[in-house]
Amino acid sequence: MLSGLISNFYETASIIVFGIGFVTLLLNRNIIKKIIGFNFMDTAIYLFLASKGYITGRIAPIVSERLGDANVVAYQAGTAVPNINNYVNPVPAGLVLTGIVVSVSFTAFFLALAVRLYRAYNTLDLHKIISIMNKEENEE
Amino acid sequence: MFLELLPFYNKYLEPASAYEITNVVQNFPFISILLSLFIGIVCLAVRPKTAMKLVFFNLGACFLLGLSTLIYCIGRGDYFIYVMGQFPAPFGNEIRVGVLEALMATAFALVMFLSLMGGLKHIFHDVLPEKQTYYFLMMEFLFTSLIALIYTNDLFTAYVFVEINTLTACAIVMLKHSKETLVATARYLMMSLLGSGLIMIGISILYDISGHLLMEDIKVAVTALAKTGKYKLPLEVVICLFAIGLGIKSALYPFHSWLPDAHGTSTSGSSAVLSGLVLKAYIILLIKMIYRVFGMEVILNSRVLNILFVLGVLAMTIGSIKAINSRDLKRMIAYSSVAQIGYIYLGIGLGPAGMAAACLQILVHAYTKPMLFNTAGAFMDEANGSRKFKDLVGAARKNMWAGIGFAVGAFSMIGIPLFAGFVVKYNLATAALTTTKLKAIVALVALVISTVLNAVYYIPALMVLFKKTDDTKDIVLFGSKTDVPFVVSNGIFIICNFILGILSFIFIDIIIMGLSMFA
Numbered sequence: 001m002l003s004g005l006i007s008n009f010y011e012t013a014s015i016i017v018f019g020i021g022f023v024t025l026l027l028n029r030n031i032i033k034k035i036i037g038f039n040f041m042d043t044a045i046y047l048f049l050a051s052k053g054y055i056t057g058r059i060a061p062i063v064s065e066r067l068g069d070a071n072v073v074a075y076q077a078g079t080a081v082p083n084i085n086n087y088v089n090p091v092p093a094g095l096v097l098t099g100i101v102v103s104v105s106f107t108a109f110f111l112a113l114a115v116r117l118y119r120a121y122n123t124l125d126l127h128k129i130i131s132i133m134n135k136e137e138n139e140e
Numbered sequence: 141m142f143l144e145l146l147p148f149y150n151k152y153l154e155p156a157s158a159y160e161i162t163n164v165v166q167n168f169p170f171i172s173i174l175l176s177l178f179i180g181i182v183c184l185a186v187r188p189k190t191a192m193k194l195v196f197f198n199l200g201a202c203f204l205l206g207l208s209t210l211i212y213c214i215g216r217g218d219y220f221i222y223v224m225g226q227f228p229a230p231f232g233n234e235i236r237v238g239v240l241e242a243l244m245a246t247a248f249a250l251v252m253f254l255s256l257m258g259g260l261k262h263i264f265h266d267v268l269p270e271k272q273t274y275y276f277l278m279m280e281f282l283f284t285s286l287i288a289l290i291y292t293n294d295l296f297t298a299y300v301f302v303e304i305n306t307l308t309a310c311a312i313v314m315l316k317h318s319k320e321t322l323v324a325t326a327r328y329l330m331m332s333l334l335g336s337g338l339i340m341i342g343i344s345i346l347y348d349i350s351g352h353l354l355m356e357d358i359k360v361a362v363t364a365l366a367k368t369g370k371y372k373l374p375l376e377v378v379i380c381l382f383a384i385g386l387g388i389k390s391a392l393y394p395f396h397s398w399l400p401d402a403h404g405t406s407t408s409g410s411s412a413v414l415s416g417l418v419l420k421a422y423i424i425l426l427i428k429m430i431y432r433v434f435g436m437e438v439i440l441n442s443r444v445l446n447i448l449f450v451l452g453v454l455a456m457t458i459g460s461i462k463a464i465n466s467r468d469l470k471r472m473i474a475y476s477s478v479a480q481i482g483y484i485y486l487g488i489g490l491g492p493a494g495m496a497a498a499c500l501q502i503l504v505h506a507y508t509k510p511m512l513f514n515t516a517g518a519f520m521d522e523a524n525g526s527r528k529f530k531d532l533v534g535a536a537r538k539n540m541w542a543g544i545g546f547a548v549g550a551f552s553m554i555g556i557p558l559f560a561g562f563v564v565k566y567n568l569a570t571a572a573l574t575t576t577k578l579k580a581i582v583a584l585v586a587l588v589i590s591t592v593l594n595a596v597y598y599i600p601a602l603m604v605l606f607k608k609t610d611d612t613k614d615i616v617l618f619g620s621k622t623d624v625p626f627v628v629s630n631g632i633f634i635i636c637n638f639i640l641g642i643l644s645f646i647f648i649d650i651i652i653m654g655l656s657m658f659a
Contacts, residue, residue: 018341025334034330041337045344052348091353095296099340102303106333109307113314113326120319126326133323 010051017044031114031124035107042103046096053092061087161222165212168205169237169245169291170222173284175201180280188272192260195276199253199283206246206287213239214650219657221293230354236293240499240654243647244424245287250636251416251506252283258514258629259409261521266316266407275315282308282413289421295343295433296353298425302339306332306389309418313406324401331398335388342381346433349374355432366438375434379442382429387448390422392485393455396478400466403474404527408517411470412510415477420502423484427495431658436492449489449579453586455482460593468527469519472597473512476553479590480505486568486583493574497567499651504552504560504640511633512549518542518619518626519605529604534612536605539619543605545630548637550598555591560640565591567648 005012017040024037114124121129161167179198183191213219219238226232256263256279267275285305292298310332314325347353349371350361365371388395403411430439439445459478466472480501487498519535519542520527536543552559565587572583618627640647 018337022334022337025330025337031326038333038337041333042340045337045340048341048344049347052344092347095344095347098296098300102300105307106303106329109310110329110333113322113329116314117322117326120322126323129323129326133320137320 011048014044014048014051017041017047029125029127031110031117031126034126035110035114038110039103039107042099046099049092049096049099053089055088058086058088061090163212165208166220166222166237168209169235169242169287170224172202172205172245172249173235173288173291176280176284176287180277180284183273183277183280186273188264188269188276191273191276195256195280196253198280199249199256202283202287203246203249203253206242206249209237210239210242210246210650213237213242214653230352230357233297234293234354235288235291236355237291238654238657239650240658241290243650243654244290244420244502247503247506248286248290248417248420249283251510252279252286252413254629254632254636255412255416255510255514256409257625258510258633259407259412259517260625261623262407262517263409266318268317271315271317275312278308278311278315279413282312282418286417286421289425293355294353295346295355295358299336299340299343302389302422302425303336305418305421306336309414312410312414313402316405316407316410318405320401320405324398324405327398328402331388331395335385335395338381338385338388342378342385345374345381346378349378355428358433359435362434362438366435366441375438376442376444379434379439379444382426383444383448386422386426386429387451387485390419390426391478391481392448393451393458393478393482396455396459396481399478400462400471400474403477403513404468404471408470408513408520411474411516412513415474415513416506416510419477419481420484420506423481423488423498423502427488427499428658430488431655436659440491445489445491447489448485449583452482452485452487452489453582455479455485456586456590457482457593460590460597464593464597467529469516469529469532469601470513470527472601473509473516476512476594476597477505477509479594480509480553482590483564483568486586487571490568490571490575490579490583494568494571495655496648496651497564497571499655500567500644500648501564503647504564507633507636507640508549508552508560511545511630511637512553514626514630514633515542515546515549518623518630519546521621521623522619529601533604534607534609536602537608537612537615540615540617541627541630542619545634546605547602548634550602552637552641554594554598558638558641560637560644563641563644567644 021037021040021042021044025034025041028034028037117129118124121132123129176198179194183194186194219236221234221236223234224232263275264272281304285301285308288301289298289305292301306329310325310329313321313328346358349365350358352358352361362375365375391399403415406414430436456479459475459482463472463475463479466475484498484501484505487494487501490497516527518539519532522535522538523531526532536546548559552561555561555565569584569587572580575583
């Protein structure tokens with residue numbers, strides 16, 4: 001059990017970071033820290049995906065002579081056969097890119113919301129904001 | 141049975157591969173997604189009134205496109221797969237259209253059309269003039285993501301559209317100009333992000349153990365894994381992650397805390413769309429995942445349905461109890477959503493037997509809740525914008541048409557025969573009898589308690605709204621200022637409610653046919 005955790009240390013680390021981000025987003029009262037927690041959470045997933053996409057000893061899946069691809073060069077030199085098994089899986093990288101786009105837009109939206117909340121309530125503490133709101137509602 | 145009603149479509153029943161395009165109708169689902177995206181962008185460049193007309197044009201067009209797809213699919217008797225671009229599945233992207241998907245897309249387009257129509261006056265009142273264009277832009281993107289979520293055949297595309305859905309839904313809540321919507325948005329956004337995080341890591345682990353993102357391919361891999369018993373723990377973790385992630389987003393009971401704020405404070409058109417459609421899209425995704433990604437057998441072995449069943453029962457009772465305690469009309473309707481979502485999860489929790497009832501409840505709630513929210517908006521007009529019950533005494537007498545709509549919605553929620561809600565309860569009860577004894581007893585008791593509780597808060601609400609006071613001696617049919625779009629939309633909603641209630645057997649046939657295409 002423990003040896004599995006150590007040999008898959010990328011995955012272990014990413015899940016730990018995911019947990020930290022998740023708890024920060026859920027429990028921290030400060031909105032800015034919540035946003036940081038959200039970014040932790042997403043970054044952990046990218047680490048997980050990237051570590052899953054990487055296969056030891058393989059190179060980026062770009063097949064081009066002009067770029068001096070090691071496999072193409074080796075093939076031309078007659079030392080290797082061009083083989084799909086020489087390259088890492090490109091799909092996780094694509095997923096990470098998409099995830100980054102999503103995460104950036106959410107961060108921007110959340111930050112804009114934080115600015116408006118601060119202008120309206122003069123604090124970034126969500127608990128305080130809610131108690132101010134309830135008080136205002138009762139006064140009406 | 142319903143098939144025989146449409147014999148003229150049977151000529152399309154030639155045996156064709158699911159991938160082959162044999163009829164122009166097969167392009168319609170993709171066209172409706174693309175059209176919504178395109179019109180959304182065009183909305184940015186035009187004035188709010190023009191944007192509004194474009195949105196209504198698009199929703200009407202998508203309704204017709206969805207309806208023809210539905211009729212085509214029923215005639216075809218099978219699903220079809222539409223490949224986007226020239227590359228087939230693992231490299232390109234594709235959408236898969238069956239009867240259930242087409243039915244939901246059609247119903248959603250109509251609900252969105254009617255909700256926006258009913259809430260139109262409030263949208264132009266509550267949203268700042270310079271932001272109104274953005275409101276319609278967001279609605280358009282929200283609709284795109286809804287139908288894309290229904291049609292998609294690829295897990296990662298589903299994730300992207302889940303995120304677009306969340307972002308636009310939050311923006312729509314925030315676009316009502318007031319301080320309390322900011323707080324509501326912050327809570328909604330926070331909970332939604334937690335849900336998205338869980339879904340995303342679930343997809344990552346699932347991709348890791350299965351090696352695919354396309355739903356069919358994942359199912360093949362997962363079935364093989366389940367047979368060999370390999371990766372048993374990761375698979376169960378993934379199922380739990382999806383159930384909880386989508387549960388948070390669809391306001392399943394312990395994760396519902398964001399819902400009353402978000403739905404209670406936003407403008408009535410937005411509340412209608414958010415509660416009627418946005419919650420349902422995630423549940424449809426969950427049902428699709430149960431059938432098409434994991435397979436019913438794996439799900440039954442993982443016993444996750446039992447958890448959803450228990451949470452559904454809790455939601456039905458506790459959501460209603462919270463609704464009884466609220467002093468605020470829109471908040472009460474929002475808490476009632478929590479209870480109604482509980483019914484859907486109760487149906488899902490009953491396993492294959494209850495799935496049709498769950499899908500029917502998705503439809504029925506999508507047609508009832510927007511009506512309640514829109515009529516609540518009309519009552520608020522008569523009470524100077526207050527949502528409190530104490531200011532709303534006799535409001536239904538000032539706007540009788542809204543009062544009738546609210547009464548129909550309330551009777552449907554309570555489950556009086558002829559109204560749509562009754563059919564759902566009847567189907568859930570009969571489905572419960574086919575499962576294990578314990579589940580059947582719990583489900584039936586929960587249905588009875590929930591029905592009583594629904595009556596406990598809807599009947600007093602009706603009595604308050606219809607109370608005769610000094611300044612409401614005369615009944616006014618259409619309110620102090622006749623709001624024509626609301627009158628029309630409310631009328632169509634009432635008709636739809638009766639259609640769902642009386643002709644429910646047609647919809648159940650279609651749903652069962654659609655579910656059989658999933659497996």
